[in-house]
Amino acid sequence: MKILYVSSSTVPSRTANSVHVMKMSQAFANNGHDVTLIASEMHATAQPGVEDVFSHYGVEKNFSLLNLAVPKLPGQGYLFGALSAWHAWRGGYDVVFCRNFAACYFSALLGKPVIFETHMPMGERKLLGRIFFKRLLKSPRLKQVVVITHALKRRMEQDYPQIKGRVVVAPDGADPVADDVVPMSLDAAEGRIQVGYVGHLYKGKGMEIVSQLAARCPWADFHVVGGMEEDLDHWKRECAGTDNIVFHGYVSHQQAKAYIKAFDVVLLPNQRKVAAYDVGEISQWTSPLKAFEYMAAGKPIIASDLPVLREVLIEGENALLCDCEDVEAWGGALARLRDEPTLAKQLAERAKAIFLEKYTWQARAAALAATLATRS
The missing domain is CATH 3.40.50.2000 (Glycogen Phosphorylase B;)
Structure with missing residues (x-):
């Protein structure tokens, strides 16, 4: 499957969401899929001094990474979403996996099957975001909504009863720790x-x-x-x-x-x-x-x-x-x-x-x- 993974995370940065999307891109690729990750610099400052983004996150170079620059203007999030959707349409992707709901909405408009993952209740978004999300929920192209906890699933289904049956709980994760990882020297006194x-x-x-x-x-x-x-x-x-x-x-x-x-x-x-x-x-x-x-x-x-x-x-x-x-x-x-x-x-x-x-x-x-x- 050819997957476009769209996130508004800044890569590289100190944010947990950047770790999440890099690890998930690697995981999809390890499962045999052709993956491209789109990232941005809208919400965080890029971590300076990182020569190799993939080794910084401890991931394999088994997927493509595209940093999509957008002007810092009002509505830049929606512009980012629209440009990501255009990339999805032009690239012939089978599915668009989104951590950015604007990209999800515009990709669905262009006829792409979409999966939307959120780590916060959409009912707490600003008014325009809630309007776009309600429109997205009416699209047959929306295949599932992914959340990270059962608590969030309950809240999403409370706010949007029409999505019952389409919400999947998938907690965060980690990679197994390799046996050759050497513990950091802490200069600890014996017995402490x-x-x-x-x-x-x-x-x-x-x-x-x-x-x-x-x-x-x-x-x-x-x-x-x-x-x-x-x-x-x-x-x-x-x-x-x-x-x-x-x-x-x-x-x-x-x-x-x-x-x-x-x-x-x-x-x-x-x-x-x-x-x-x-x-x-x-x-x-x-x-x-x-x-x-x-x-x-x-x-x-x-x-x-x-x-x-x-x-x-x-x-x-x-x-x-x-x-x-x-x-x-x-x-x-x-x-x-x-x-x-x-x-x-x-x-x-x-x-x-x-x-x-x-x-x-x-x-x-x-x-x-x-x-x-x-x-x-």
């Missing part, structure tokens, strides 16, 4: 637990917990990997005087695997409200990439006990879950993993087994392609 957090540091992602946990647990070393410069500066100031926390800054997605592999325990401390850059409140719908990357590495996970995370993480089976605001509970969970190495090993092994069974990018791509085949 190495605790890691990988991801953004904006409000609601959980640095509120990590910073207090480090102060509460002086017997462990805490490593924070990722973040924008302004967030790093803020948390470095907040943690001044806490000697057992290290900020490693931004690293490529590929390098992050080496850090995760070096940690003894990993943290997923999402709060009840998470305000993502340029998107808004995502806590009710999110399917964090780091959850699957932690599972892929076979690490014991301590995570926030939130409904959306419980779609993947199960208390006592593949993670320990804590009230997202209860630092004492997080400290107790971490001490438990320190004192019960058998439990830590069991959680890690079960998390990896569940990941390999359900949550690889390649399995996700294969399932979506199979669903499309049944609806064509």
Whole structure:
């Protein structure tokens, strides 16, 4: 199948959505499809100094990448969508897989079968976006709507009852961690637990917990990997005087695997409200990439006990879950993993087994392609 994958993600950048579309493009290609990914620079600044985009994300060069430039004008998102649709029509693609709803709408107008993936409720879009989406829903060319959590599926079907039966839940994923990935050297003192957090540091992602946990647990070393410069500066100031926390800054997605592999325990401390850059409140719908990357590495996970995370993480089976605001509970969970190495090993092994069974990018791509085949 010849697939055009359209995303308004900036590639390369520090955004999770750029990781998602690069990994999914690779996965579709690994499943035997001819894939072209269209990306843009509308919503994020390109990461400087990246010589090879594919190695930066740790993906094979088995698909084509086209960065589509559009003028920074009012309505540029719709212009991007229209130009992407024209590319789909001209290129003779069998299906257009869209993370950009304008591209989905215009591609359907031009007669192309389309799949639309959204990680946020469309009912929270601006008025013009909601109007276009309602029109898209009337098109027989729309084959399915893909969401990342069951919570988001329920919300989409509540807002748009006409799409019941066409909404597919496909959680985010990760690639299996190769045996030859060398753990990052952390210069750790013997006997100290190495605790890691990988991801953004904006409000609601959980640095509120990590910073207090480090102060509460002086017997462990805490490593924070990722973040924008302004967030790093803020948390470095907040943690001044806490000697057992290290900020490693931004690293490529590929390098992050080496850090995760070096940690003894990993943290997923999402709060009840998470305000993502340029998107808004995502806590009710999110399917964090780091959850699957932690599972892929076979690490014991301590995570926030939130409904959306419980779609993947199960208390006592593949993670320990804590009230997202209860630092004492997080400290107790971490001490438990320190004192019960058998439990830590069991959680890690079960998390990896569940990941390999359900949550690889390649399995996700294969399932979506199979669903499309049944609806064509």
